[in-house]
Amino acid sequence: MNARRVAITGIGVVSPIGNSATELWSGALAGRSAVRHITRFDPSPFRSRIAAEIDEIPIVCGASTKRARRLDRFSKLAVAAGLQAWNDAGIRACPGDLRDRIGVSLGSALGGVASAEDEHTDFVHQGVRSVSPSLALSVFGAAGSTNLAMELGLHGPNTTNSNSCASGAVAIGDAMAHIRSGRADIMLAGGVEAPLAPLTFGAFSVIRALSERNDDPEHASRPFDRDRDGFVMAEGAAVLVLEEWDRAAHRGAHVYAELVGYATTNDAYHMTVPRPDGAQARQCMERALVDAHLTVQDVSLVSAHASSTMLGDRAEACALEQLFGDCRPVVFATKGAHGHALGATPAIETAILALALQHQCAPRTVNLGHRDVDCHLSLTDSATRVSARYALKNAFGFGGINACLVLAASNRGP
Numbered sequence: 036m037n038a039r040r041v042a043i044t045g046i047g048v049v050s051p052i053g054n055s056a057t058e059l060w061s062g063a064l065a066g067r068s069a070v071r072h073i074t075r076f077d078p079s080p081f082r083s084r085i086a087a088e089i090d091e092i093p094i095v096c097g098a099s100t101k102r103a104r105r106l107d108r109f110s111k112l113a114v115a116a117g118l119q120a121w122n123d124a125g126i127r128a129c130p131g132d133l134r135d136r137i138g139v140s141l142g143s144a145l146g147g148v149a150s151a152e153d154e155h156t157d158f159v160h161q162g163v164r165s166v167s168p169s170l171a172l173s174v175f176g177a178a179g180s181t182n183l184a185m186e187l188g189l190h191g192p193n194t195t196n197s198n199s200c201a202s203g204a205v206a207i208g209d210a211m212a213h214i215r216s217g218r219a220d221i222m223l224a225g226g227v228e229a230p231l232a233p234l235t236f237g238a239f240s241v242i243r244a245l246s247e248r249n250d251d252p253e254h255a256s257r258p259f260d261r262d263r264d265g266f267v268m269a270e271g272a273a274v275l276v277l278e279e280w281d282r283a284a285h286r287g288a289h290v291y292a293e294l295v296g297y298a299t300t301n302d303a304y305h306m307t308v309p310r311p312d313g314a315q316a317r318q319c320m321e322r323a324l325v326d327a328h329l330t331v332q333d334v335s336l337v338s339a340h341a342s343s344t345m346l347g348d349r350a351e352a353c354a355l356e357q358l359f360g361d362c363r364p365v366v367f368a369t370k371g372a373h374g375h376a377l378g379a380t381p382a383i384e385t386a387i388l389a390l391a392l393q394h395q396c397a398p399r400t401v402n403l404g405h406r407d408v409d410c411h412l413s414l415t416d417s418a419t420r421v422s423a424r425y426a427l428k429n430a431f432g433f434g435g436i437n438a439c440l441v442l443a444a445s446n447r448g449p
Contacts, residue, residue, distance in 0.1 A: 038215040038216070039214060039215050039216075039217065039279050039280065039281075040279070040280030040281075040293060040295075041211045041214045041215060041277050041278070041279065041280065041293065041294040041295075042277070042278050042279075042280045042283040042284075042288070042290045042292075042293055042294075042445070043275050043276070043277060043278075043290065043291045043292050043293070043294060043389050043442075044124040044125075044276050044277075044278045044283050044288040044289060044290055044291070045120040045121060045122075045123040045124025045125075045126075045274075045275065045276030046059075046119075046120055046123055046273070046274075046275055046276075046291060046386045046389065046390075047115070047116040047117055047118065047119030047120030047121070047122075047123060047225075047272075047273065047274045047275075047276075048116055048119070048271070048272070048273040048274075048383060048386055049089060049092055049093065049112050049115050049116050049119075049271055049272045049273075050062075050089070050269075050271040050272075050273065050373050050376070050383055051069035051070075051087035051088060051089055051269055051270075051271060051373050051374060052065075052067075052069050052372050052373045054093045054119075055119065055123075056123060056291075056386065056390065059383070059386060059387060059390070060387070060390045060394070062372060062373070063369050063372060063387050063390075063398040064396075064398055064418050065372075066371075066372055066398065066399050066401045066418075067253075067372060067401075068087075068252070068253040068254065068255075068256065068371060068372055068401060068402065069087045069088075069269075069372060069373055069374065070085055070086065070087045070252045070253055070255055070256060070267050070269075070374055071085065071086070071087070071088065071252055071253075072084060072085055072249070072252060073085060073086045073088070073231070073236075074088065075088060075231045075232070076231070076232065076233045076236075077233070078233075078236070080233075080237065081236070081237050081240040081241075082240050082243070082245070082247045083236075083239075083240045083245035083246060083247050083249065083265070083267075083268075084249045085246065085248070085249055085252040085255055085267060086231055086236070086267060086268045086269060086270075086374065087267060087268070087269035087270070087271075087373055087374030087376075088231060088269075088270065089112075089270055089271060092108070092111050092112060092115050093115055093119075094115075102114075102182070102185070102186065105169055106173070106182060107147055107150035107169075107173040107178075107229075108149065108150065108229040108270075109143070109146060109147040109149065109150060109173070109178065109179055109227060109228075109229040110147070110173060110178050110179045110182045112179070112227045112228075112229055112270070112271065112272035112379075113141060113178075113179030113180065113182065113183050113227040113272055113274070114179070114182050114183050114186055115272065116225065116227065116272035116273055116274040117139070117183040117186070117187070117223050117225075117274040118183075118186060118187070119274070120223060120225075120274040120275060120276045121187060121223065121276065123276070124276040124278070124288065125286075125288060125289070126221070126276070133220070133221075134187075134188050134189050134190050134191070135190045135191060136191055136219055136220040136221065137187075137189045137190075137191045137219065137220065137221040137222070137223075138184075138189060138191030138192035138193055138194075138210070138213060138219045138221075138222050138223070139180040139181075139183050139184050139189060139191075139192075139193045139194075139222070139223045139224070140180070140192065140193075140194050140195075140206045140207070140209050140210035140213070140222055140223070140224040141177075141179055141180040141183075141194075141195045141196075141203075141206050141224070141225060141226060141227055141274070142195065142196050142197070142198060142201075142202025142203040142204070142205055142206035142225070142226040142227075142378045142379075142381070142382070143176055143179065143195060143197060143202055143226060143227050143228055143377075143378045143379070144197055144198075144199050144200060144202055144228060144230075144377040144378035144432070144433075145197075145228065145229075145230050145235060145377065145378070146174065146175060146176035146177075146178065146179075146195070146197065147173045147174040147175065147176075147178055147229075148174065148230070148232075148235055149229050149230055149231065149232035149235050150170070150173050150174060150229075151170065151173075151174040152232045152233070152234050152235055153232065154166050154167055154170045176195045176196075176197050177193070177194070177195040179195065179227045179272075180193050180194065180195045181193060183223065183274075187223075189223075191213075191218075191219045191221075191222070192213050192218060192219055192222070194206075194209065196209070197378070198299075198378070198432060198434075198436045198438070199377070199378065199432030199433040199434055199436055200340075200342070200375070200377050200378060200380065200381070200430065200431065200432035200433065200436075201299070201378075201381060201430040201431060201432040201436045201437065201438040202226050202377070202378030202379075202381070202432070203225055203226025203273070203378050203379055203380060203381035203382030203383070203385070203430065204226075204297075204381035204382070204385065204428065204430035204438035204439070204440055205299060205430075205436075205438050206224050206225060206226060206382070207224045207225065207275060207277070207294070207297070207381070207382065207385060207440060208297030208298075208299065208438060208440060209224075210222035210223075210224035210277050211224075211277060211294045211297055212297070214277055214278070214279050220278070220279045220282055221276065221277065221278050221279070221282075222276075222277045223274050223275070223276055223277075224274065224275050224277050224382075225272065225273045225274035225275050225379070225382035225385075225386075226272065226273060226376075226378045226379035226380070226381060226382035226383070227271075227272035227274075227378070227379050228269075228270055228271060228272070228376040228377045228378050228379040228380075229270050230268060230270060230376075230377055231268065231270050236268060239268060242307065243265065244265055244266060244307070244344065245265045245266060245267065245268060246263075246264050246265040246266065246267050246343065247264060247265065248264060252267075254402050254404075255267050255343075255402075256343045256370050256371045256372075256374055256375070256401070256402060257343050257371060257402040257403070257404070258339065258341035258342070258343050258348060258368035258370055258371055258400055258401075258402070258403065259339075259341055259348050259352065259368065259400065259403060259406060259407055259410045259412070259414060260343075260402060260403050260404055260405060260406065260407065261405045261406065261407045261408065262404070262405060263343045263344065263345060263348065263407075264343075264345070265343065265344055265345075266342040266343050266344055266370065266374075266375040267343070267370070267374040267375060268374060268375060268376075268377070269373060269374030269375055269376040269380070270376050270379075271373070271376040271379045271380070271383055272376075272379050272382075272383075273379060273382035273383040273385070273386050274382070275382065275385065275386060275389075277294065280293070290445040291389040291390065291392075291393050291445065292388075292389040292392045292393065292426075292442045292443060292444060292445055293442065293443040293444075293445060294440065294441075294442060294443075295326075295327040295328075295329070295425070295441050295442065295443045296323040296324060296325075296326040296327025296328075296329065296439075296440065296441030297323055297326055297438075297439070297440050297441070298319050298320075298321075298322035298323035298325075298326055298438070298439050299319060299436070299437060299438045299439075300315045300316075300318050300319040300322065300437045301315060301434070301435050301436055301437065302315045302316075302435025302436075302437065303315075303435060304435050305435065306433055306434055306435075307433055308346055309346060309347055309350040309351075309431060309435065310350060310435070311346070311349070311350055311353070312350075312353060313350040313351060313352075313353040313354030313355075313357065314354075315435065315437055316350060316351060316354035316429070316431060316437045317354040317355075317357050317358045319429075319437040319438065319439045320354065320355075320358050320427060320429070320439045321358065322439075323427070323439035323440065323441050324427075324441060326441070327425070327441040327443075329425055329441065331358060331359050331360070331362050332362055333424070333425045334359075334362070334364050334425050334426065334427050334441075335364050335365065335421060335422065335423035335424065335425065335426065336364055336365050336366075336367075336388070336391065336392070336397060336421055336423040336425075336426035336427070337355065337364050337365070337366045337367075337426065337427045337428075337429070338367060338368070338369070338384050338385075338387065338388040338391070338426065338427070338428045338429070339351060339355070339366050339367070339368045339412075339429055340368075340381075340429040340430050340431045341368030341370060341400075342370060342375050342431075343370060343371070343375075347431065348407065348410070349407065349409055349410070351429065351431065352407070352409065352410040352411070352412055353409075355412055356411055356412065363412075363413045364413065364427075365397050365413055365415060365419060365421050365423075366400075366412045366413055366414050366415070367391075367397045367398050367399065367400050367414065367415045367419075368400045368401075368414075369384060369387055369398055369400075369401060370384075370401075371400065371401025371402035371403075372401045378432075380430070381428065381430035381438065381440075384428060384430075385428050385440060385442070388426055388428050388442055389442060391421075391423075391426065392423060392426055392442060392443075392444045392445070393444075393445065395420060395421055395422060395423065395444075396418055396419065396420055396421060397415050397418070397419045397421050398415065398418055399415045399416055399417045399418055399419070400414045400415050400416065403416055423444065424443060424444050425441060425442070425443050425444075426441070426442045426443075427439060427440070427441055427442075428440040428441075428442065
């Protein structure tokens with residue numbers, strides 16, 4: 036029984052480098068870093084005092100003003116990106132029976148924990164009467180996906196995973212499975228993260244996971260660079276509209292790219308340190324290619340996870356080199372521009388990869404000044420024209436969670 040094909044027909048994004056598909060692509064091509072000194076709170080107690088912030092969450096046409104006022108920042112990001120993706124996909128008339136066939140699948144490492152942190156401060160200083168009645172409804176991980184479903188009246192599958200920094204990729208992979216199997220016809224899938232609060236941010240600084248290049252924030256996130264010293268935290272959201280291929284073709288929808296493969300594995304090695312040999316990361320990529328009925332020779336483009344940590348980048352480079360051998364696809368990494376919004380980042384980067392396939396162009400790897408001597412990948416040092424039918428997206432997270440998506444250019448043929 037052949038699985039149904041899955042098209043990406045809409046992109047919605049709220050990120051430090053752009054708040055639409057067009058702005059995101061322009062920001063990725065420009066390669067300018069959005070990392071700055073933190074303004075959301077006083078970061079002086081911490082070793083790291085930089086992040087990639089979003090100045091203002093855009094108001095999206097169709098959003099309920101009354102509902103928006105009740106949402107915390109986490110859910111606002113999810114709803115803003117989701118409504119933007121819905122509008123971008125051009126889904127207009129949507130009868131009730133179709134809404135039963137449309138679902139939401141999001142990923143978030145931390146959900147509404149930053150809002151809970153703010154409420155806890157009020158509780159400690161002013162007592163329980165100061166706590167917002169909406170706290171219990173905003174702190175749980177699925178608050179974003181359920182608020183988005185309510186905004187659009189969607190009754191299909193609704194899930195949110197918290198698989199650390201792989202969450203957004205897992206959400207997209209799970210959504211693809213719903214459409215392939217016939218459980219849904221359309222899925223809004225992606226990731227959302229709003230982690231910029233003192234304790235939440237400080238927890239990562241305490242374990243020395245964050246870059247401490249405070250005197251030069253724009254160059255702090257340095258994927259695959261020999262001088263990298265940790266990742267730069269960010270906030271953001273990206274939601275993709277995934278649609279059954281024949282349905283999208285019937286209504287004449289614009290297709291950015293096609294989702295053709297997905298897999299996930301676990302290192303079972305350490306909570307923060309990846310396996311040095313990258314064995315399970317490599318196996319994850321291999322399984323995703325098997326799921327897509329492809330071989331390494333078919334893949335011309337890779338969007339690396341490349342968080343700018345010393346051990347993480349090295350393990351990923353090792354896994355990619357072992358997997359691809361002499362094939363040497365073009366590899367790029369964009370966290371140097373938009374930072375690392377934890378579970379949202381794989382979704383943001385999947386959107387960038389879909390746009391890269393559409394434009395047949397790979398963005399440059401930002402802040403790659405001096406390549407790590409242990410990295411032998413074909414990394415981009417400028418925007419690079421490519422001829423790519425298939426591309427691979429990696430996402431790796433704490434706990435050794437590995438996820439990989441395989442995308443195809445929309446014009447690849449049957």
